[in-house]
Amino acid sequence: MIRKLALSLCLLATASAGAQDLSPNAQLLVAARQGDLAAVKRLLEGGAAVNSRNRLGDTPLLIALKNGYKDMARLAVERGANVNLANLSSVTPLMAASFSGNAELVKVLLEKGAERAPVDRVGKTAMVYAAGLGHTAVVELLLAGGESSRAAYHNDLTALMWAAAYGHTGTAKLLLERGADALARDNRGKTALAMAIEGGHKETEQLLRKAGAAQ
Numbered sequence: 001m002i003r004k005l006a007l008s009l010c011l012l013a014t015a016s017a018g019a020q021d022l023s024p025n026a027q028l029l030v031a032a033r034q035g036d037l038a039a040v041k042r043l044l045e046g047g048a049a050v051n052s053r054n055r056l057g058d059t060p061l062l063i064a065l066k067n068g069y070k071d072m073a074r075l076a077v078e079r080g081a082n083v084n085l086a087n088l089s090s091v092t093p094l095m096a097a098s099f100s101g102n103a104e105l106v107k108v109l110l111e112k113g114a115e116r117a118p119v120d121r122v123g124k125t126a127m128v129y130a131a132g133l134g135h136t137a138v139v140e141l142l143l144a145g146g147e148s149s150r151a152a153y154h155n156d157l158t159a160l161m162w163a164a165a166y167g168h169t170g171t172a173k174l175l176l177e178r179g180a181d182a183l184a185r186d187n188r189g190k191t192a193l194a195m196a197i198e199g200g201h202k203e204t205e206q207l208l209r210k211a212g213a214a215q
Helices: 024-033 037-045 060-067 070-078 093-100 103-111 126-132 136-144 159-165 169-177 192-199 202-210
Strands: none
Touching (some): 024 037, 024 060, 070 103, 093 103, 093 136, 126 136, 126 159, 126 169, 136 169, 159 192, 159 202, 169 202, 192 202
């Protein structure tokens, strides 16, 4: 069974700083962590590097995405933030936005060239996070961006399996409509239906049975 712990985005915390006489780049990271949009804007206009990184490798864009600072994330992208720059745990901006379920920002990142394929240090992709957390709108955007509904990820788990294991019926329905393989098995030989049954997700189980899924 897929465990919920596995869906935790790597290193969600951001680094803190307490010194008063910091470099502009360090001040930018502190302002981003504190959600101070005005300060972030001022520091960027003053020459601070938009791709500055803290000790965890998080940029202002990643910090904003992880903390739900939508306007700050948009500002970072507008100022040229690298939308594919990952942190030390290999978490990319697209993964962070997909984890939070922010379809609007996922769309912005994809339009700016964010890559769907990268995996973080625990083998998760943006699609895995979106499907496993039931962010159907994000899954739809990733599919529209070229992601295959039949793709197999770490341990041969598919997006359909992740959705089914957590009982996200709407997400599973979308994936099936887009051609997901209901008969696929992971590296343990388990199907999406078996995972839905194990999780006690009756509605998802019924959906998969109607789609001809095997246990």
